[in-house]
Amino acid sequence: MQLLDCPVRNYAWGSRTALAELRGQPGPSPHPEAELWMGAHPADPSRLAGSGSTLLGQIAEDPVAALGQRVCERFDKRLPFLMKILAAEEPLSIQAHPSLQQAREGFERENHRGISLAARSRNYKDDNHKPELIVALTPFSAMAGFRDPASTVELLEQLGSERFVPYRDLLAAQPDGSGLRALFTTWITLPSSDVSELVDDLAESCVALLARSQRGRFAAVARNLLQLVERYPGDAGVLAAILLNHITLRPGEGIFLDAGNLHAYLHGVGVELMANSDNVLRGGLTPKHVDVPELLRVVDFEPLELAPVPLRNAEPGGTVEQVYQAPIDEFALSRIELDATGLLHSVSHGLSRGGPQIIACTRGEVIARGGEQEVRVPAGGALWIPDSDPEVILHAVTARDEVFRAVVPH
Structure with missing residues (x-):
């Protein structure tokens, strides 16, 4: 590691x-x-810290040791996932x-x-x-994902803009994925002058909606749309945002x-x-660059009921490691909480073997021990564990350690 x-x-x-x-x-x-x-x-x-080589290079030198035979065969000797910490201002x-x-x-x-x-x-x-x-x-x-069309029709009604009536009626007449495709395509292909007028009108309508109610069903959506108008005036993406689920x-x-x-x-x-x-x-x-024809080929216009991903314990009866249940072959993500005092969580946690792993520390600091190796992983740091390594055990350093673990699921 x-x-x-x-x-x-x-x-x-x-x-x-x-x-x-x-x-x-x-x-x-x-x-x-x-x-x-x-x-x-x-x-x-x-x-790889302390060396002149990259993780990509190490995997290429000995893919079986890095990834394991199973991952090599399944994903053409490539690490199938990419982990990031994203900060959006x-x-x-x-x-x-x-x-x-x-x-x-x-x-x-x-x-x-x-x-x-x-x-x-x-x-x-x-x-x-x-x-x-x-x-x-x-x-x-x-x-993320298209809101149920009936709810979007209701949003357009509450905005109360005359300019949006034809678009509201278009979606109301076909409240499904085909209607969403038609409306999205209409907006994203409008002349820039028409987009600017619609976006300006949208801003006025959102201000009026919030003046009537700061806590209504679409108040948070209206605030988001106003922020987008401020940052991207005249951008057709602001109109597309009307159709999407908004979540915090x-x-x-x-x-x-x-x-x-x-x-x-x-x-x-x-x-x-x-x-x-x-x-x-x-x-x-x-x-x-915005390639409208290619985007329209890729986008799934079926409405999406957006909800947080369910969690399950990694081990029966355990609570230290919880796995996010995503339906995908390339990766699985889990969250591990450790506590050096032992009052709230376990002081240590063993990581099951089998395939490559990346551990990202997002709070506190942990010590990883495997075989004769010991590595300290600070907040913002990441640890690479190849398939060939012995079992690694994480040990808490502070009372509120948090790490995320990326693996390739079996």
Whole structure:
């Protein structure tokens, strides 16, 4: 096992304080820090602390020792997941991720056309899909999946805008996935002048709705929409946001997003685990490339009943490690709480063997012991455990230690 030196990705929507505070570094940082990558993605692999090699390179040198025979055969000698700590100070773009087949076809198609991987117009950076699970470390606001159309019709009625009546009627006449596709396509392909007028009108309608009631059913949605209008005036993504579920996760709660689920994270810090991919099709709230025809091929327009992912204990009768139940083959995520006093939680916890693991410490500090090795993992730090290692036991250092564990499920 080895500590990882994890790259920080700087995007405009990131925080200048959250990741610095987590890692015990001085803040504010010179640039917004958006994501801490823990894994072996070719675009930015983690490095093995104290050595000149990357995790990607170590896996390539001896994939069976790193991943185990089962994972090598199943995932073509590649680590199938990418772990991140994400810090959103401002909304991310509205986006969706392709299915595995769509990713393979799109990657091959763009390679055949000779589009550079670094090109702004490139949609597919790799040939993998990107289902993802996000778990909140702080209160975490997000939009994800299409709301039940009947509820969206009610929202449009409460907004009370004459400009939106034709769109409300369009969805009311076909309150299903086909109606959502028709309305979303209409909005995202409108001329920019029409989009600007609708977005301005939406802002006025949201202000009026909140003036009537600060605690109504759609009050939180109206506040979110006003924030989006302020940051992205004239952006069709603001209109798309009307159609999505709006949710705020409490710390420890998570949501799973499968291929095709349109979503945007709004604010907060969370642990994100996904298939090892960087494929993104954007639909707005961004100055980056938006490929409308490709986005429409990828998005799943069926309404999604969004709810936090259920948890189960990793062991019968145990409460130290809880697993987020996501229906995916590439990864499983669990949350482990340890307590050096032994009053609230166990002082130590053994990690079952079988396949590669990454451990991310999000609070306190833990000591990992395996065989003759002992490694201290501080908050904001990550530990790589290859398949060939002996059993690792985590030991608490403080009274409120928290780690997240990424594995490949059997």
